[in-house]
Amino acid sequence: MLLVIDVGNTNIVLGLYMESKLVKSWRMATAENRSSDEIGLFIYSLFGHAKIPAEQLKNIIISSVVPNIMYSLTNGIRKYFDVSPVIVNSDMKLGITLNEESRRELGADRIVNCVAAYQFYGGPIIVIDYGTATTYDVISKNGEFLTGITAPGIKISADALFARAALLGKVELALPDSMVVTSTVESVQAGILYGRVGETEYIVNRLKEELGMPDSIVVATGGLAHTIARGTGIFDHIVPALTLEGLRLLFEMNVGE
Numbered sequence: 240m241l242l243v244i245d246v247g248n249t250n251i252v253l254g255l256y257m258e259s260k261l262v263k264s265w266r267m268a269t270a271e272n273r274s275s276d277e278i279g280l281f282i283y284s285l286f287g288h289a290k291i292p293a294e295q296l297k298n299i300i301i302s303s304v305v306p307n308i309m310y311s312l313t314n315g316i317r318k319y320f321d322v323s324p325v326i327v328n329s330d331m332k333l334g335i336t337l338n339e340e341s342r343r344e345l346g347a348d349r350i351v352n353c354v355a356a357y358q359f360y361g362g363p364i365i366v367i368d369y370g371t372a373t374t375y376d377v378i379s380k381n382g383e384f385l386t387g388i389t390a391p392g393i394k395i396s397a398d399a400l401f402a403r404a405a406l407l408g409k410v411e412l413a414l415p416d417s418m419v420v421t422s423t424v425e426s427v428q429a430g431i432l433y434g435r436v437g438e439t440e441y442i443v444n445r446l447k448e449e450l451g452m453p454d455s456i457v458v459a460t461g462g463l464a465h466t467i468a469r470g471t472g473i474f475d476h477i478v479p480a481l482t483l484e485g486l487r488l489l490f491e492m493n494v495g496e
Contacts, residue, residue: 242255242256243255243486246303261480264483275315279319296320327351337384341384349376356458360476369464370461372390374390410424457474
Protein backbone atom coordinates (compact mmCIF):
# COMPACT_ATOMS: atom_id res chain seq x y z
CA MET A 240 0.00 0.00 0.00
CA LEU A 241 1.09 3.55 -0.75
CA LEU A 242 -0.31 6.62 1.00
CA VAL A 243 0.07 9.86 -0.95
CA ILE A 244 -0.44 13.18 0.83
CA ASP A 245 -0.90 16.57 -0.82
CA VAL A 246 -0.55 19.42 1.69
CA GLY A 247 -2.21 22.54 0.31
CA ASN A 248 -2.85 25.95 1.83
CA THR A 249 -6.50 25.13 2.48
CA ASN A 250 -6.74 21.34 2.65
CA ILE A 251 -4.64 18.24 3.06
CA VAL A 252 -5.73 15.53 0.63
CA LEU A 253 -4.74 11.92 1.23
CA GLY A 254 -5.03 9.03 -1.21
CA LEU A 255 -4.45 5.34 -0.58
CA TYR A 256 -3.20 3.24 -3.46
CA MET A 257 -3.10 -0.51 -3.78
CA GLU A 258 -0.77 -1.08 -6.71
CA SER A 259 -1.84 1.62 -9.18
CA LYS A 260 -5.48 1.84 -8.05
CA LEU A 261 -6.76 4.64 -5.84
CA VAL A 262 -8.92 2.79 -3.32
CA LYS A 263 -9.58 5.51 -0.74
CA SER A 264 -9.22 9.27 -0.42
CA TRP A 265 -9.70 11.66 2.47
CA ARG A 266 -9.59 15.42 3.02
CA MET A 267 -8.73 17.38 6.16
CA ALA A 268 -8.29 21.09 6.83
CA THR A 269 -4.75 22.42 6.86
CA ALA A 270 -4.05 23.68 10.38
CA GLU A 271 -0.47 24.62 11.21
CA ASN A 272 -0.99 24.53 14.98
CA ARG A 273 -1.77 20.81 15.22
CA SER A 274 0.72 18.66 17.11
CA SER A 275 2.37 15.56 15.66
CA ASP A 276 0.13 13.40 17.87
CA GLU A 277 -3.03 15.12 16.63
CA ILE A 278 -2.07 14.68 12.99
CA GLY A 279 -0.62 11.20 13.28
CA LEU A 280 -3.49 9.83 15.34
CA PHE A 281 -6.10 11.38 13.06
CA ILE A 282 -4.56 9.83 9.93
CA TYR A 283 -4.20 6.50 11.74
CA SER A 284 -7.90 6.64 12.70
CA LEU A 285 -8.87 7.00 9.03
CA PHE A 286 -7.52 3.53 8.41
CA GLY A 287 -9.51 2.12 11.30
CA HIS A 288 -12.70 3.75 10.08
CA ALA A 289 -12.10 2.30 6.61
CA LYS A 290 -11.31 -1.12 8.16
CA ILE A 291 -7.87 -1.15 6.51
CA PRO A 292 -4.97 -2.46 8.66
CA ALA A 293 -2.65 0.51 9.13
CA GLU A 294 0.20 -1.90 9.89
CA GLN A 295 0.25 -2.91 6.24
CA LEU A 296 1.19 0.59 5.13
CA LYS A 297 4.88 0.69 4.25
CA ASN A 298 5.23 3.63 1.85
CA ILE A 299 4.24 7.30 2.08
CA ILE A 300 5.02 10.25 -0.19
CA ILE A 301 4.20 13.90 0.57
CA SER A 302 4.08 17.10 -1.46
CA SER A 303 3.63 20.29 0.51
CA VAL A 304 3.38 24.04 -0.01
CA VAL A 305 3.01 24.67 3.75
CA PRO A 306 6.46 24.38 5.37
CA ASN A 307 5.21 25.14 8.90
CA ILE A 308 3.13 21.96 9.09
CA MET A 309 5.81 19.56 7.90
CA TYR A 310 7.53 18.93 11.24
CA SER A 311 4.31 17.83 12.93
CA LEU A 312 3.12 15.89 9.89
CA THR A 313 6.32 13.93 9.29
CA ASN A 314 6.89 13.20 12.97
CA GLY A 315 3.27 12.12 13.43
CA ILE A 316 3.63 9.72 10.51
CA ARG A 317 6.86 8.27 11.88
CA LYS A 318 5.34 7.84 15.34
CA TYR A 319 2.05 6.20 14.33
CA PHE A 320 3.05 4.34 11.16
CA ASP A 321 6.79 3.75 11.70
CA VAL A 322 7.39 4.97 8.13
CA SER A 323 9.81 7.66 6.95
CA PRO A 324 7.91 9.52 4.23
CA VAL A 325 9.40 10.56 0.89
CA ILE A 326 9.16 14.34 0.43
CA VAL A 327 8.71 15.68 -3.08
CA ASN A 328 11.44 18.04 -4.24
CA SER A 329 12.68 19.36 -7.56
CA ASP A 330 15.85 17.20 -7.49
CA MET A 331 13.87 13.96 -7.84
CA LYS A 332 13.43 12.07 -11.10
CA LEU A 333 10.48 13.90 -12.57
CA GLY A 334 10.07 12.78 -16.15
CA ILE A 335 10.00 16.47 -17.10
CA THR A 336 12.74 19.11 -17.26
CA LEU A 337 12.63 22.19 -15.06
CA ASN A 338 14.72 25.28 -15.72
CA GLU A 339 16.77 26.73 -12.87
CA GLU A 340 14.19 29.32 -11.86
CA SER A 341 11.27 26.88 -11.82
CA ARG A 342 13.40 24.35 -9.96
CA ARG A 343 13.87 26.94 -7.19
CA GLU A 344 10.44 28.52 -7.15
CA LEU A 345 7.78 26.16 -8.48
CA GLY A 346 5.55 24.72 -5.75
CA ALA A 347 5.62 20.98 -5.16
CA ASP A 348 1.93 20.66 -6.04
CA ARG A 349 2.50 22.25 -9.44
CA ILE A 350 5.48 20.01 -10.13
CA VAL A 351 3.39 16.97 -9.24
CA ASN A 352 0.52 18.07 -11.49
CA CYS A 353 2.87 18.67 -14.41
CA VAL A 354 4.48 15.27 -13.94
CA ALA A 355 1.11 13.51 -13.96
CA ALA A 356 -0.33 15.46 -16.90
CA TYR A 357 2.74 14.91 -19.06
CA GLN A 358 2.94 11.21 -18.20
CA PHE A 359 -0.73 10.68 -19.03
CA TYR A 360 -1.14 12.85 -22.12
CA GLY A 361 2.28 13.99 -23.37
CA GLY A 362 2.93 17.48 -24.61
CA PRO A 363 2.63 20.25 -25.40
CA ILE A 364 0.22 20.58 -22.51
CA ILE A 365 -1.30 23.29 -20.33
CA VAL A 366 -2.16 22.24 -16.78
CA ILE A 367 -4.73 24.30 -14.87
CA ASP A 368 -5.35 23.81 -11.15
CA TYR A 369 -8.35 25.53 -9.54
CA GLY A 370 -7.07 25.45 -5.97
CA THR A 371 -6.35 28.12 -3.37
CA ALA A 372 -4.71 29.89 -6.30
CA THR A 373 -5.57 29.23 -9.93
CA THR A 374 -2.40 28.16 -11.71
CA TYR A 375 -1.57 27.64 -15.39
CA ASP A 376 1.58 25.65 -16.19
CA VAL A 377 2.91 24.76 -19.64
CA ILE A 378 5.04 21.76 -20.65
CA SER A 379 6.52 21.42 -24.14
CA LYS A 380 6.31 18.41 -26.42
CA ASN A 381 9.75 17.35 -25.16
CA GLY A 382 8.76 17.62 -21.49
CA GLU A 383 10.34 21.01 -20.77
CA PHE A 384 8.64 23.37 -18.34
CA LEU A 385 8.09 26.58 -20.30
CA THR A 386 6.12 28.97 -18.11
CA GLY A 387 3.67 29.23 -15.25
CA ILE A 388 1.00 31.79 -14.35
CA THR A 389 -0.61 32.33 -10.94
CA ALA A 390 -3.99 34.02 -10.43
CA PRO A 391 -6.15 34.44 -7.30
CA GLY A 392 -8.22 31.36 -6.59
CA ILE A 393 -11.95 31.40 -7.18
CA LYS A 394 -12.85 31.06 -3.50
CA ILE A 395 -10.29 33.69 -2.49
CA SER A 396 -11.81 36.13 -4.99
CA ALA A 397 -15.32 35.33 -3.80
CA ASP A 398 -14.40 35.72 -0.12
CA ALA A 399 -12.76 39.08 -0.84
CA LEU A 400 -15.95 40.28 -2.53
CA PHE A 401 -18.18 39.10 0.31
CA ALA A 402 -15.88 40.69 2.91
CA ARG A 403 -15.78 44.09 1.20
CA ALA A 404 -19.40 44.37 0.04
CA ALA A 405 -21.57 44.67 3.15
CA LEU A 406 -24.87 44.02 1.37
CA LEU A 407 -23.70 40.84 -0.37
CA GLY A 408 -24.07 37.56 1.47
CA LYS A 409 -22.08 34.47 0.60
CA VAL A 410 -23.51 32.41 -2.23
CA GLU A 411 -22.97 28.90 -3.54
CA LEU A 412 -20.32 28.81 -6.25
CA ALA A 413 -22.62 27.37 -8.91
CA LEU A 414 -22.60 28.51 -12.53
CA PRO A 415 -25.93 30.03 -13.72
CA ASP A 416 -27.34 28.60 -16.95
CA SER A 417 -27.22 32.01 -18.57
CA MET A 418 -25.39 35.31 -18.29
CA VAL A 419 -28.80 36.99 -18.34
CA VAL A 420 -29.57 36.73 -14.63
CA THR A 421 -32.53 37.98 -12.61
CA SER A 422 -31.42 37.81 -8.96
CA THR A 423 -28.60 39.13 -6.79
CA VAL A 424 -27.41 35.60 -6.05
CA GLU A 425 -27.17 34.71 -9.75
CA SER A 426 -25.57 38.09 -10.44
CA VAL A 427 -22.74 37.30 -8.02
CA GLN A 428 -22.42 33.73 -9.30
CA ALA A 429 -22.22 34.89 -12.91
CA GLY A 430 -19.66 37.57 -12.12
CA ILE A 431 -17.37 35.26 -10.20
CA LEU A 432 -17.64 32.13 -12.33
CA TYR A 433 -18.18 33.45 -15.86
CA GLY A 434 -15.41 35.89 -15.03
CA ARG A 435 -13.13 32.94 -14.32
CA VAL A 436 -14.31 31.20 -17.50
CA GLY A 437 -13.27 34.30 -19.44
CA GLU A 438 -9.92 34.43 -17.66
CA THR A 439 -9.30 30.76 -18.41
CA GLU A 440 -10.12 31.04 -22.10
CA TYR A 441 -8.06 34.21 -22.54
CA ILE A 442 -4.95 32.88 -20.77
CA VAL A 443 -5.07 29.50 -22.50
CA ASN A 444 -5.56 31.01 -25.96
CA ARG A 445 -2.89 33.66 -25.36
CA LEU A 446 -0.41 31.00 -24.19
CA LYS A 447 -1.10 28.86 -27.25
CA GLU A 448 -0.57 31.89 -29.50
CA GLU A 449 2.57 33.30 -27.87
CA LEU A 450 4.25 29.90 -27.54
CA GLY A 451 3.26 28.83 -31.05
CA MET A 452 1.56 25.70 -29.70
CA PRO A 453 -2.03 25.86 -30.99
CA ASP A 454 -2.57 22.14 -30.48
CA SER A 455 -1.65 22.12 -26.78
CA ILE A 456 -3.66 19.69 -24.67
CA VAL A 457 -5.52 21.43 -21.83
CA VAL A 458 -5.92 19.53 -18.55
CA ALA A 459 -7.86 20.88 -15.57
CA THR A 460 -7.93 19.77 -11.97
CA GLY A 461 -9.06 21.20 -8.62
CA GLY A 462 -12.36 21.37 -6.83
CA LEU A 463 -14.09 23.80 -9.19
CA ALA A 464 -12.77 22.46 -12.50
CA HIS A 465 -16.08 20.77 -13.35
CA THR A 466 -17.97 23.97 -12.51
CA ILE A 467 -15.81 26.03 -14.88
CA ALA A 468 -16.15 23.31 -17.55
CA ARG A 469 -19.90 23.96 -17.66
CA GLY A 470 -19.13 27.38 -19.15
CA THR A 471 -16.40 26.45 -21.64
CA GLY A 472 -15.30 23.72 -23.99
CA ILE A 473 -11.62 24.58 -23.69
CA PHE A 474 -10.63 21.59 -21.54
CA ASP A 475 -9.52 18.35 -23.18
CA HIS A 476 -9.42 16.45 -19.88
CA ILE A 477 -10.63 17.04 -16.33
CA VAL A 478 -8.75 14.93 -13.78
CA PRO A 479 -9.88 15.52 -10.17
CA ALA A 480 -7.19 13.23 -8.73
CA LEU A 481 -4.33 14.59 -10.86
CA THR A 482 -2.14 15.53 -7.88
CA LEU A 483 -2.65 12.18 -6.17
CA GLU A 484 -1.80 10.36 -9.40
CA GLY A 485 1.31 12.49 -9.80
CA LEU A 486 2.46 11.57 -6.31
CA ARG A 487 1.98 7.89 -7.10
CA LEU A 488 3.98 8.26 -10.31
CA LEU A 489 6.80 10.12 -8.56
CA PHE A 490 7.03 7.43 -5.91
CA GLU A 491 7.28 4.75 -8.59
CA MET A 492 9.92 6.73 -10.51
CA ASN A 493 12.10 7.37 -7.48
CA VAL A 494 11.56 4.50 -5.08
CA GLY A 495 9.87 1.72 -7.02
CA GLU A 496 6.46 0.11 -7.05
